[in-house]
Amino acid sequence: MSSVHFSDASLSTLWTCPQVADIEDAALTQRIQHQLDFKTKPVGSLGVLEQVALRLGCILGTDKPELEAPQMVVFAADHGLAAQGVSAYPVDVTWQMVENFLAGGAAVSVLSRQNGVALNVVDCGVARDFEAREQDPHDKLPKASEPRLWRRKVAYGTADCSQGPAMTEQQCAMALRNGGELVKKLPGNALLLGEMGIGNTSAASLLLARLCGESIEAVTGAGTGLNAEGLARKVAVLKQVLALHTDVQQPLQVLAAMGGLEIATMTGAVLQAAAERRVIVVDGFITTAAVLVASRLQPHVLQRCVYAHRSGEPGHTRMLAHLQATALLDWQLRLGEGSGAALAWPLLQSACTMLNEMASFESAGVSTKSE
Numbered sequence: 001m002s003s004v005h006f007s008d009a010s011l012s013t014l015w016t017c018p019q020v021a022d023i024e025d026a027a028l029t030q031r032i033q034h035q036l037d038f039k040t041k042p043v044g045s046l047g048v049l050e051q052v053a054l055r056l057g058c059i060l061g062t063d064k065p066e067l068e069a070p071q072m073v074v075f076a077a078d079h080g081l082a083a084q085g086v087s088a089y090p091v092d093v094t095w096q097m098v099e100n101f102l103a104g105g106a107a108v109s110v111l112s113r114q115n116g117v118a119l120n121v122v123d124c125g126v127a128r129d130f131e132a133r134e135q136d137p138h139d140k141l142p143k144a145s146e147p148r149l150w151r152r153k154v155a156y157g158t159a160d161c162s163q164g165p166a167m168t169e170q171q172c173a174m175a176l177r178n179g180g181e182l183v184k185k186l187p188g189n190a191l192l193l194g195e196m197g198i199g200n201t202s203a204a205s206l207l208l209a210r211l212c213g214e215s216i217e218a219v220t221g222a223g224t225g226l227n228a229e230g231l232a233r234k235v236a237v238l239k240q241v242l243a244l245h246t247d248v249q250q251p252l253q254v255l256a257a258m259g260g261l262e263i264a265t266m267t268g269a270v271l272q273a274a275a276e277r278r279v280i281v282v283d284g285f286i287t288t289a290a291v292l293v294a295s296r297l298q299p300h301v302l303q304r305c306v307y308a309h310r311s312g313e314p315g316h317t318r319m320l321a322h323l324q325a326t327a328l329l330d331w332q333l334r335l336g337e338g339s340g341a342a343l344a345w346p347l348l349q350s351a352c353t354m355l356n357e358m359a360s361f362e363s364a365g366v367s368t369k370s371e
Contacts, residue, residue, distance in 0.1 A: 007250065007253060008250040008251065008252040008253055010169055011169050011172060011173055011252045011253075011256070012252075014169060014170060014173035014174075015173035015174075015176045015177050015268075017176075017271060017297050017298065018180060018271045018272050018274070018275035018298070019275060019298065020271065020274045020275050020298035020299075020300045020301050020304075021275075021300060022300050022303070023058065023059070023061065023277065023300065023303050023304075024058075024303070025058065025061070028057065028058060028061065028062075028063065029054065029058060031063050032053070032054050032057040032058070032063045032355070033054060035063060035355065035360070036050045036053060036054065036355065038360045038361055038362070038368075039354070039358045039359070039360055039361075040358065040359050040360065040361055040364050040366050041358075042369070046354065048328065049347070049350060049351050049354060050351075050354075052306065052328070052347065052348060052351040053065075053351035053352065053354060053355040055306060056279060056306070056348060056351055056352055056355075057355065058303070059277065059278075059279050059303065059304050060189060060277065060279065061277065063355075064355070064356050065352050065355065065356075066352060066356070067188075067189065067190050067279065067348060067349060067352055068187075068188050068189050068190070069118065069187040069188025069189070069190075070116075070117045070118065070188055070190040070191075070192060070281075070345065071117070071118050071120055071186045071187070071188050071190065071191055071192065072108065072112045072117045072118065072119050072120065072192040072194055072338050072341065072342060073120045073121075073122060073182070073186070073191060073192065073193065073194065073266075073269065073338075074101055074108060074119070074120065074121045074122065074194035074195060074196055074337060074338050075122045075124050075179075075193075075194070075195050075196075075262035075263075075265050075266045075269070076094060076097075076098050076121060076122060076123055076124060076125075076126050076195070076196040076197060076262055077094070077123075077124040077125030077126055077157065077158070077197045077200075077260050077261035077262035077265075078091055078094050078125060078126055078127040078156070078157030078158070078197060078198065078199070079091075079157060079158050079166070079197055079198065079199030079200060079202070079203060079260050080157055080158045080159045080160035080161065080163075080166065081158070081160055081161050081162060081166070081199050081202055081203070081237070081241070082198050082199035083160055084160065084162055084237045085230070085233055085234075085237070086199055086202045086223070086233070086234045086237055086238070087198045087199050087201075087202075087223055087226070088222075088223065088225045088226045088227075088230060089198055089225075090198070091127060091157075091198045091199075093198050094126055094127070094196055094197055094198050095126050095127070095128040095130070097196050097337075098121055098123065098126060098130065098149075098196060099130075101119065101121045101147055101196070101337075102121055102133070102147045102149055104146075104147065106337060107335055107337055107339040107342075108194055108337035108338045108339050108342055109147065111339060111342035111343060112192075112338075112342050113145075114342075115342060115345045115346060117192060117342060117345060118148070118188075119147040119148070120147070120148045120150060120182075120186065121147055121148065121149050121150065122149075122150045122152050122182065122262075122265060123149065123150070123151050123152060123153050124152055124153065124154060124175060124178070124261040124262045124264075124265040125153055125154050125155050125156065125157055125158065125175070125260070125261030125262065126153065126156070126157070127156040127157040128156075129153075130149060130151075133149065150182060152175075152178040152179075152182060152265060154167075154171050154174050154175050154178070154261050154265075155167075155171055155261065157261070158259075158260055158261055161203075161206075161241050161244075161245070161257060161258050162237055162240050162241050162244065163244075164244075165245075165256055165257045166203075166256065166257060166258055166259060166260065167255075167256045167257075167259070167261065167264065168256070169256060171256075171261070172252065172255060172256035172259075172264050175261050175264035175265040175268065176264055176265070176267060176268035176271075177268060178265050178268060179264070179265040179266055179267060179268025179269035179270075179271075179272065180268040180269065180271060180272035181272075182265075182269060183269045183272040183273050183276070183278075184272060184276075188278070189277075189278050189279060190278055190279040190280075190281060190348075191269065191270075191273040191278050191279070191280050191281065192281040192283070192338055192341040192342065192345065193266060193269075193270070193280065193281065193282055193283050193287035193290070193291075193338060193341060194283055194287065194336070194337050194338020194339070194341060194342075195262050195263070195266065195283070195286045195287055195336055195337070195338070196262070196336065196337060197260055197262050197286075199260075200260050200262065200263065200286045200336075201220075201221065201223035201285060201286065201313060201315075202220075202223070202234065202237075202238055203258060203259050203260045203263055203286070203289070204263070204285050204286045204288075204289035204313075204315060204319075205219045205220045205221075205238060205315050206238055206241055206242065206254075206258040206259075207254060207255065207258060207259055207263070207289045207292060207293060208289060208292065208315050208318065208319050208322075209238075209242060210242065210245075210248070210249070210254045210258065211251065211254055211292060211293070211296060212292075212318070212319070212322045214315075214318055216235060216238045216239055216242060217235055218314065218315075218318065219314060219315030219318055219319075220234060220235050220238060220314070220315065221312070221313040221314045221315060221334075223313070241258060242258075245257045245258060251293050251296035251297055252293075252297070254293075255267065255293050259289075259293070262286075263286065263289055263290050263293070266287065266290035267290045267293045267294045269290075270290055270291055270294040270301060271294050271297065271298060271301065273304070274294070274298065274300070274301040274303075274304045277304065278304065279304065279306060279348070280301075280304045280305045280306070281305075281306050281308055281341045281344065281345065281348070282305050282306065282307045282308060282325075282341070283308055283309070283336065283337075283338045283339070283340045283341040284308075284309065284311035284313065284316060284333065284334065284335075284336055284340055285311045285313040285315055285316040285319065285334075285336075286336060287338070287341075288307070288316060288319050288320065288323070288325075289319065291305060291323070292319060292322070292323065295323065302323060302324075302325070305325070306328070306344075306348065307320065307325045307326065307327040307328065308327065308328055308329060308340040308341040308343065308344035309327050309328060309329035309330065309331060309333050309340035309343070309344060310327040310329070310330045311333060311334050311340075312332045312333060312334035313334055328344050328347055329343065329344055331343075
C-alpha cells in the first residue's frame with residue numbers, strides 16, 4: 001500500500017492559511033517590564049507570574065491586559081488506527097465522553113464551569129452522530145452557562161494510517177478551514193485548547209517523530225493506560241506507519257497522512273486565533289502537536305501561546321523542548337480534554353490582576369530598595 005502523494009502546495013489550493021504577523025514590540029515589552037519591576041515587591045519576586053503577565057501583555061498588545069470571554073474548545077474525533085490496538089480503551093469512549101462533556105460531568109466540564117470558562121465541544125470526526133439538543137448553535141442560541149456542541153464533522157473518523165493516509169487532501173483542508181471559521185464565531189480574546197479521541201496520542205507521537213526527527217520509541221507513551229505489552233505493540237504499529245509514509249515530510253502532508261481530524265481542525269483554529277491575536281492556552285501532548293504543525297506553517301504562532309502544563313506523556317517533554325516552551329504546571333497530568341488548560345486559567349487571571357492593580361512603590365509611598 002502506497003503512502004499519500006499530495007503536497008503542501010496542493011493542500012494550499014484548497015485552504016488558505018491565515019497570515020500570522022510578528023508581534024514583537026521592544027518598547028511595549030520594556031514598558032511592561034518597568035511596571036513589573038517597580039511594583040511593591042523585590043524585583044522578580046513573583047517569579048513565573050511576572051513572566052506570564054509580560055507575555056499576556058505582549059500578546060494582547062497592551063500594558064493593561066484584560067482576559068475577556070475565555071473559550072475552552074474541545075476538538076473530538078476518532079482514529080482508524082485504533083483498530084490496530086494502540087489504545088487501552090475502545091473507540092466508543094470518544095462519543096461517550098463527548099456526551100459526558102455536554103452533560104457537564106467530565107473533568108474539563110467541571111473545571112471550566114468552576115473558572116467561568118465557556119465550554120465548546122466540536123465534533124470534527126466522531127464515528128457517531130449526535131442528536132440535536134438545546135446547546136446546539138444550529139438549533140437555537142445556547143444558554144451562556146451550558147456547553148455548546150458544534151457540528152463540524154468531516155468524516156466518521158480517519159482512515160487507518162497503517163494502511164494508507166489518514167485523510168484525503170480535501171478532508172484535511174476542510175478540517176483546517178472548519179477550525180478557522182469556528183474561531184471567527186467565538187467571542188473573547190482567549191482560546192483554551194482541549195481534545196478527545198481514542199488513539200490520538202499515537203497521532204501526536206507520529207507528528208512529533210516525523211516533524212522533529214525524534215525516534216518513535218522515545219516519544220511514545222502509555223496513553224490511556226497501556227501495559228508494557230500494549231506499549232510495545234503500539235510502538236511496533238507506529239514504526240509501521242512511519243515506514244509506510246517515509247516519503248511524507250512537509251507539515252500538511254504529515255498532518256494528512258498521520259494526524260487526526262481533531263488535530264487538523266485544532267491546527268486551523270490555532271492559526272486563526274493567532275492571526276486575531278488571541279491568547280492561546282495550550283493543554284497537553286495532543287494540543288501541543290497541533291501547535292507544532294501550526295508553527296511550521298506560521299512560526300509567529302508561538303508568540304501567542306501559553307503552555308498550561310507538562311504532560312506525563314514522554315513525548316510532550318521533547319515537543320516542548322523543540323518549541324522552546326516552558327509549561328506552567330508539572331502535575332503529571334495525562335487526561336487531556338483541556339483539563340490542564342482549565343486548571344492553569346486562574347494563574348493567567350492572577351497575572352493580569354497583579355499587573356493592573358498592584359501598587360507601585362511611588363503610588364503606595366513605599367520606600368524602594370536601599371542602595
